[in-house]
Amino acid sequence: MNFRKTVLPPGLIFVGVPIGAARDITLRALDVLASANVLVAEDTRSLRKLMEIHAIPLERRRILSLHDHSSPGIVAQLVDKVREGASVTYASEAGMPLIADPGFELARAMRDADLPVTAAPGPSAVLTALAIGGLPTDAFHFVGFLPQTKGARQKALGALSGIQATLIFYESPKRLGAMLADAADALGADRQAAVCRELTKKFEETRRGSLSDLAAAYEKPPKGEIVVLIDRARSQIVQQSDVEEALSQALQTMRTRDAAQHVAERFGLARRDVYQTALRLSKDGTD
Numbered sequence: 642m643n644f645r646k647t648v649l650p651p652g653l654i655f656v657g658v659p660i661g662a663a664r665d666i667t668l669r670a671l672d673v674l675a676s677a678n679v680l681v682a683e684d685t686r687s688l689r690k691l692m693e694i695h696a697i698p699l700e701r702r703r704i705l706s707l708h709d710h711s712s713p714g715i716v717a718q719l720v721d722k723v724r725e726g727a728s729v730t731y732a733s734e735a736g737m738p739l740i741a742d743p744g745f746e747l748a749r750a751m752r753d754a755d756l757p758v759t760a761a762p763g764p765s766a767v768l769t770a771l772a773i774g775g776l777p778t779d780a781f782h783f784v785g786f787l788p789q790t791k792g793a794r795q796k797a798l799g800a801l802s803g804i805q806a807t808l809i810f811y812e813s814p815k816r817l818g819a820m821l822a823d824a825a826d827a828l829g830a831d832r833q834a835a836v837c838r839e840l841t842k843k844f845e846e847t848r849r850g851s852l853s854d855l856a857a858a859y860e861k862p863p864k865g866e867i868v869v870l871i872d873r874a875r876s877q878i879v880q881q882s883d884v885e886e887a888l889s890q891a892l893q894t895m896r897t898r899d900a901a902q903h904v905a906e907r908f909g910l911a912r913r914d915v916y917q918t919a920l921r922l923s924k925d926g927t928d
Contacts, residue, residue: 644671644697649678649728653719653751655738656730657763658687660866661841663694670761671695677730679722680704683742684734691732707731709743716750723756735866737765741785741811766840767809770868774835775849777873780806787812787820794820795913798827802911808871814838814862817869821856824871826912828852829905833872839865879908881918888919897923 645668654673659665674680674688675697682688685704692699707715719729731744738744738760751758771778782804787794801808812820817836824834830853838846844865848858852871884904891900901916908915 643668643695644675646675647672649673649676650757651723651726651728652757652759653723653747654728654730655744655748655758655760656732657737657761657765658691658732658735659841660735660764660766660769661839661845663691665764665841666691666695667761667763670763671697673730673761674732676728678702678727679719679729681707681719681729681731681747682734683708683732683738683744687734688732707743707747711743716747719747720750720754720756723751724754735764735766737763740765740767740783764841766811766837766866766868769840770809770835770837770870771807773840773847774807774837774868774870775847776807776833776835776870778807780873781809782806783809785811789816791819791823795823795827798824799911799913802828802914803874805873807873810869810871812867812869814864814867817862817867818856818859820869821852821859824869825852825856828871828874829911831906832874835870837868837870838863840868879910884908884910884915884918885922888915888922892919892923 656670656673674692680702682704685706688704723729731738731747733742748758767783787797831851834852834855835847835849836855887904888900891903897919901919902912905912905915
């Protein structure tokens with residue numbers, strides 16, 4: 642028995658749970674799960690299994706469900722329980738709560754009611770990927786999941802092109818290849834990236850390379866949970882006049898799309914931006 646049952650004060654406690662290996666949970670998190678009056682989870686089955694692994698009894702408690710499709714009433718009920726003196730703990734399906742999960746509404750409701758909110762921190766796929774991904778960690782920007790449709794995804798990626806920080810995404814394995822290909826178009830084919838798969842699990846894998854190389858490598862969808870890291874834009878002074886001159890020369894022998902690709906790779910620019918300039922310079926604006 643590795644946990645210690647204690648009396649917790651009234652309030653909401655977010656608990657960080659493992660992203661893979663069950664033994665990554667902290668001793669304090671085990672204490673909280675053993676001691677809280679009310680247990681709430683994004684996925685009740687996952688939390689129940691974790692508690693069984695660590696021999697934490699439910700006793701007379703049941704695990705309440707709180708996810709994206711829960712009714713608003715559940716949050717109000719939990720606020721009332723804390724007002725009445727209960728300790729409430731919430732756990733994501735995996736990792737730290739509030740990182741791409743529905744815990745935010747619960748936290749905001751507790752804050753609005755002037756009730757205590759704290760956390761027993763634990764594993765995070767974001768920080769784990771940063772630690773092993775091989776890209777700069779001095780500044781990072783967590784994006785989460787991109788839109789599922791190609792146009793919306795490309796637009797969202799284009800808006801991130803100038804951010805001077807390592808970009809972090811969660812992605813479905815089914816969309817990984819398409820996402821990396823769109824990122825290569827929007828951010829530059831040569832920009833460095835890392836794909837971290839199944840972190841802390843048996844088949845953990847980290848693959849590094851340029852966006853274009855990784856897009857080719859993952860044309861066939863892999864299995865497992867995915868975190869994608871993309872390096873920041875490397876600042877370099879590129880004059881618009883130099884880009885236009887290079888495009889003008891390329892357009893003499895290439896189609897508009899090919900010329901844009903050639904110049905974008907030469908200057909390390911996003912292909913879609915160069916393509917728009919190429920369309921303007923092209924007499925007929927066709928490929």
